[in-house]
Amino acid sequence: MKIFTTRISLQDYLSQRHSAGKTFGLVPTMGALHNGHVSLLATAKTYTDEVICSIFVNPTQFNDPKDLEKYPRPIESDIKKLNEAGCDVLFNPTVDEMYGPDEHWHLDIGPLENILEGKYRPGHYQGVTQVVYKFFDIIKPDFAFFGQKDYQQVMVISRMVALLNLPVKMVMCPIIREPGGLAMSSRNVHLSAQDHENAQDLSEILTLVKQQFSQHSTGELKQIAIDALKANPSIQLDYFEIVDADTLFEPNPDTQKLVALVAAKVGSTRLIDNIILD
Ligand SMILES: Nc1ncnc2c1ncn2[C@@H]1O[C@H](COP(=O)(O)OP(=O)(O)OP(=O)(O)O)[C@@H](O)[C@H]1O
Numbered sequence: 001m002k003i004f005t006t007r008i009s010l011q012d013y014l015s016q017r018h019s020a021g022k023t024f025g026l027v028p029t030m031g032a033l034h035n036g037h038v039s040l041l042a043t044a045k046t047y048t049d050e051v052i053c054s055i056f057v058n059p060t061q062f063n064d065p066k067d068l069e070k071y072p073r074p075i076e077s078d079i080k081k082l083n084e085a086g087c088d089v090l091f092n093p094t095v096d097e098m099y100g101p102d103e104h105w106h107l108d109i110g111p112l113e114n115i116l117e118g119k120y121r122p123g124h125y126q127g128v129t130q131v132v133y134k135f136f137d138i139i140k141p142d143f144a145f146f147g148q149k150d151y152q153q154v155m156v157i158s159r160m161v162a163l164l165n166l167p168v169k170m171v172m173c174p175i176i177r178e179p180g181g182l183a184m185s186s187r188n189v190h191l192s193a194q195d196h197e198n199a200q201d202l203s204e205i206l207t208l209v210k211q212q213f214s215q216h217s218t219g220e221l222k223q224i225a226i227d228a229l230k231a232n233p234s235i236q237l238d239y240f241e242i243v244d245a246d247t248l249f250e251p252n253p254d255t256q257k258l259v260a261l262v263a264a265k266v267g268s269t270r271l272i273d274n275i276i277l278d
């Protein structure tokens, strides 16, 4: 695998490969790679000639400085995992390589910005669109791969692609879970053994909601889920919502499918998860 830390060296390499007619898939990550990331890489390999993974802990998307500070950064083991996954290129820039002084960014992504994750992490999606736009601009991938675990993020980035007519195709990949059901996440390393057990309630309740989907109204299901989550004192719920999977707003008569989304702190670790109800 080739490793680049500067834009110029990466672009030099990519322009040669573009001239050779190769197609590129981008898997953007913040590192601390797990099998969720590996599954994105595996899917990307089936779409394009070469797969590029970016590892960059993007400061502009963190609303909590402590979360940024303690974000895991095990770069040596990440490189090993990328090699094992057959990744072709790693782009691992520094913050100074990605951002100049006094940069400002604002993209009007509409109502998606301030609901759900946007409400609990103010400014988060401005930081996400800012850095993903930069990656798309530097790399010009044919396809970009994102996990369903960050469902709202996929919608926000798809909105940016549509608004700015960016020539990249978005691919959303399924959530990879631990055997007990917990969605894999880089932040899971912060969970104590006890937190880890408590965190399983999130996926268990999402699964229960899916199983009971045909027997209850969405209002009833939401209440069942909230009551079950609140019964566990180690879970501090931010939100549990059942919304239109295409808009993330209240379902209406045109709604085709629903998604149940949850965000909660378990111990001091904030986790998100979701399930599509169809
Ligand atoms: N369990 C998973 N299954 C599939 N895709 C995942 C999973 N976890 C993360 N991803 C995807 O990997 C990409 C990079 O995510 P990121 O590096 O933030 O990892 P993460 O595990 O989501 O970390 P965290 O949420 O703790 O920041 C995103 O598109 C994300 O949706």
Ligand SMILES: CC(C)(CO)[C@@H](O)C(=O)[O-]
Binding pocket: 028, 029, 030, 056, 058, 061, 128, 131, 132, 150, 153
């Ligand atoms: C897409 C992303 C790599 C942008 O920093 C990040 O939000 C993530 O890991 O999901």
Ligand code: BAL
Binding pocket: 030, 061, 062, 150
């Ligand atoms: N996977 C989403 C990145 C974040 O939590 O900031």
